[in-house]
Amino acid sequence: MGRVTVFTLGGTISARGGDAARLTGAEVLAGLGAVGTEAELRDFRRLPSSSLSVEDVAALADEVRATVAAGSGVVVVQGTDTLEETAFLLDLLCPTTEPVVVTGAMRRPDLPGADGPANLAAAVAVATDPACRDLGVLVVLADEIHAARHVRKTHTTSVATFASPGAGPIGSVVEGEARILLRPATPSTVCSLRLDPRIRVALLTLSLGDRGELLDAVDSRYDGLVVAAFGAGHVPTWLVEPLEELARRIPVVLASRTGAGTTLSHTYRGPGSEHDVLHRGLIPAGPLDPVKARLLLHTLLSSGAAGEAGYDRPRITAAFTHLTGTGLA
Ligand code: ASP
Numbered sequence: 549m550g551r552v553t554v555f556t557l558g559g560t561i562s563a564r565g566g567d568a569a570r571l572t573g574a575e576v577l578a579g580l581g582a583v584g585t586e587a588e589l590r591d592f593r594r595l596p597s598s599s600l601s602v603e604d605v606a607a608l609a610d611e612v613r614a615t616v617a618a619g620s621g622v623v624v625v626q627g628t629d630t631l632e633e634t635a636f637l638l639d640l641l642c643p644t645t646e647p648v649v650v651t652g653a654m655r656r657p658d659l660p661g662a663d664g665p666a667n668l669a670a671a672v673a674v675a676t677d678p679a680c681r682d683l684g685v686l687v688v689l690a691d692e693i694h695a696a697r698h699v700r701k702t703h704t705t706s707v708a709t710f711a712s713p714g715a716g717p718i719g720s721v722v723e724g725e726a727r728i729l730l731r732p733a734t735p736s737t738v739c740s741l742r743l744d745p746r747i748r749v750a751l752l753t754l755s756l757g758d759r760g761e762l763l764d765a766v767d768s769r770y771d772g773l774v775v776a777a778f779g780a781g782h783v784p785t786w787l788v789e790p791l792e793e794l795a796r797r798i799p800v801v802l803a804s805r806t807g808a809g810t811t812l813s814h815t816y817r818g819p820g821s822e823h824d825v826l827h828r829g830l831i832p833a834g835p836l837d838p839v840k841a842r843l844l845l846h847t848l849l850s851s852g853a854a855g856e857a858g859y860d861r862p863r864i865t866a867a868f869t870h871l872t873g874t875g876l877a
Contacts, residue, residue: 550646550676551620553588554668555608557634558595559627561653561664570594571657576625579657579665587672588620597627597634597652602846605634606743609641616646621675625668628652628701628709631687635696636840639685639736640847641743647680650687650696654707663690663707670721677726683718684736693719695732697871700807700837713808714835736871744850747771751842753805754778760787767794771854772845774801775830776838781811781822788820788828795829799849799859801868802826803833803841810835831865844871 556562556573564571573591590611593604612622626634635650642648651671653664671688674680685696689710698712712718719728750766753776766773773794777783781802783791794800802825804811811832817823826832833841848867853860 550678551588552586552623552672552675553590553615553620554623554625554672555590555592555611557593557597557600557604557608557624557626559597559625559629559631559652560656561625561627561651561668562594563656565656565658573625576664576668579668587623595627597630600626600630600634602743602745605637606641606745608634609638609743612638612648613642613644616642616644616648619646621646621680622648623668623671623675624648624650625671626650626652628654628689631710632696632699632701633839633843635685635687635699636736637743637843637847639696640741640844642685643735644685645681647675647677647683648685649675649680650685651689653689654705654709661707666691669724673721673724674726679728680726682731683728684732686718688721691721692717693721693726693728697732697736697836697840702807714810734870741847741851743847747846747849747854749774749842749846749849751776751838753838754783754787758784758787760790763787763790763794767797770798771849772799772801772859774803774833774838774842774845776803776805777811777825778804779806780804780809780815781825781832782816783820783825785820788825791825791830792828797858799845799853799861799864800830801833801841801845801864802830803836803838805838807837829861831861831868834868834871836868836871841868844868 562571687694698715703709749772750770
């Protein structure tokens with residue numbers, strides 16, 4: 549069994565009743581019994597995950613990078629609300645051979661059927677298993693192992709809330725041991741990425757009859773935009789020109805608001821179709837959901853894809869294509 553370092557950030561797994569008070573990292577780990585005593589603990593934050601900031605995750609990524617470089621596997625324990633975002637950012641920012649696993653819990657420690665101890669034990673089993681190296685950052689809950697780039701929270705209360713629509717889990721934990729069934733086709737780290745908290749990327753979810761007022765607000769305030777568009781990447785005809793105009797100045801990524809599947813590139817060709825807006829300068833998110841597309845764009849803009857002269861569209865497009873295996877036809 550390999551070494552493991554556990555970073556605790558807060559969340560339901562460490563909640564004490566329904567208020568904001570939190571168990572310490574040591575108290576969370578105590579639920580693990582003997583295994584917990586062998587883990588190195590970093591009591592990193594004690595926050596509901598909705599209050600974690602980009603700065604928090606950037607600082608976490610620095611510590612995780614140093615920890616894996618020293619040969620230790622990592623478990624990050626946090627609230628489930630933004631767990632998929634932390635996992636994906638770590639996946640982008642921490643090229644690692646050692647397993648890095650993110651976990652949490654849906655039921656507080658004081659409730660019947662609390663899932664924290666089982667999730668933590670499964671996460672430690674994965675993080676210390678050499679067979680789980682070189683898989684990128686993983687999310688482990690309810691005995692399922694998910695790749696960070698695919699996983700999403702899909703239910704407000706179910707303990708089986710984490711799923712990877714369109715991909716499925718890459719393995720499971722059985723009798724306390726990791727069983728890997730599939731490996732991600734490409735690593736998530738596209739180049740040397742960092743996270744600049746000053747970069748602002750907006751996420752705009754379109755809805756029926758959207759007249760584009762929020763789009764106007766994006767223009768002067770943001771460095772990039774992700775549009776969570778209808779279906780496979782469709783926008784109202786009257787937003788095509790404003791989006792084209794915006795994409796001349798800042799990167800505009802086209803994602804889908806549906807929750808699963810990939811944006812298309814050339815199935816629909818009329819005004820407002822995916823073919824239309826991609827040829828007017830929008831960048832396809834492919835199968836990346838809007839929240840993850842926003843984080844990828846944020847890291848790319850933090851890492852030199854933006855400058856005085858505008859933004860590096862080919863580089864941003866290449867990064868999305870590399871990660872998602874999709875391109876503009
Ligand atoms: N609201 C909690 C959080 O994300 C939910 C959880 O941990 O499951 O911090």
